[in-house]
Amino acid sequence: MNIAVILAGGTGSRMGIVDKPKQFIDIYGKPIIVYTLETFDNHPEIDSIAVVCLKEWVDDLKILLRKYEINKVRWIVDGGQTRQESIYNAINALSNECKDDDILIIHDSVRPLVSHKIISNNISKAKEFGAVDTVVPSADTIVRSIDESTIEEVPTRSELYIGQTPQSFKYSLIKEAHENAIKNNNLNSTDDCQLVLGIGQKVHLVMGEKLNFKITSFDDLLLLKAIIKLGKTEMV
């Protein structure tokens, strides 16, 4: 079974918008999270979807699922205090129905431009290797600074990638990685791949796309609006 875990537990504190989390912001009449869910809902290889949602927005999510006829969502899981806790909540919620070799495709709800190809590649590589991360090569030189004032290091650009989502894992592997992190009191990881590396497992790369960017700021929102050209698929 291939289960998408859509993370919608964030509050959008960097957006300036205070009345709703960023994943519920409308883009041309449709909330960002719906665009994301539709792509997974209509992907033939996705069997079910779990949404990790802010507790107080669960009813709103249910209304959207009904309105937009998103049919594969089987679990709505309460979000945690951190990203790590949110994902662990989903892992636990799925424990009765997941087998060890089932694949979890963990994706940010605020990356609505994830493509069919990226999802397919995540699934096939996760089945083969157990753990995969979606990345794009870094086009810019990245510098490292510790004091926020001077450069500490300029890492070799060809070795650097920008991490995206989905990150996909065999169920048993991601469960073990999270439990190991909790055991070691590592409770605020922003990335599941770090946790998998922590149990000595390799994480393979799947090529993402620049368009699969994350909506975190008002600039990103503007960019998304500019990219989506609605009304172009006119039908008789």
Next chain:
Amino acid sequence: MLGKSYKIVEPRRFDLYIDDIICNEGEAVVRIEYASICKADLRYYLGARDKRTLGFKYPMNLLHEAVGTIVLDKTQTFNIRDKVVLVPNIVPKGLKNCLSCICNIKELGENYCPHSKFASSNYNGFSREYVNYPIKNLVPIPENIDLQVATFSELISVAISICRRFNLKGNETIGIWGDGVLGYILCVVIRYMYSNAKVVVVGKHESKLKQFPAHTYYISGDKRMIKENISVAYECVGGKASSFAINEIVDCILAGGSIILTGVAEEKVEINTRKILEKGLSLYGATRSKISDFKKAVILLQNDNFRRDISKLLLNEIQIRNIVDFYDAFESELSNKALGRYILKFNV
């Protein structure tokens, strides 16, 4: 659902669009799997139409020969993952006061209705990740038919519609002018549908003509073809060269014969009307297929020998992972001199 889409915006210039795919009533959402580029697509790519016409066309998704996979069907006509051919002719529903009255003429049909739309001509084509499309314009492809070969369904359907345009008795000597892909497919279709007919093909390139499953072939200009007593001739040449081909047919064909024109020419072509009158010839036009022709095409493709003959037209598969690959595919098809088509595998 958001999906990528490549639209031509000016000659030799594609832009990437992100479209929101909405599945309306009576529609399914199809993920495009394979497509091929036809001569009409190349004309739009090169901008080889008059400027005003192009002004009405751009921006537009090209490609109308495509097959895909069902990803969403609220009508429950298809199962998810079913393979389908997309029929590019869309006829508006419930036309009132239509003066054409063409839909019920069996040699023509609704595809000749002046109100109908055609993908990649006056309507967006299939150069995209997903398309929402009317259920009635989707024809299922059985499991045993390879999707690459099924991409030729549109051309096979056109060949069937060309046969439908003029009622063959089935024992005539038939001439096909043109050694391109349509001429080849028409030759294959006629051989399978009218096994008692004799098929003669005429073209410029012997290397191509040799590959046709015809009874005999002639290089254009060969006077011996007059002795074949051709009574029905199909012109599958198109462009400026169609003038020479039509006049050669007029010279060769028996008095009282029928000529079916299928090649598209952008400019007006000169033909010898005096001789047409002398011989009492009939001229027909045919180039548009309808849904039933697509269904027949898929039935024909289930025949192993027929499918093998059509498979000979498969040139290389070109992976379309991004817009750069899409440009490369058009440039490859532009320089293609072989008998066959490149097949575009969409994985955008």
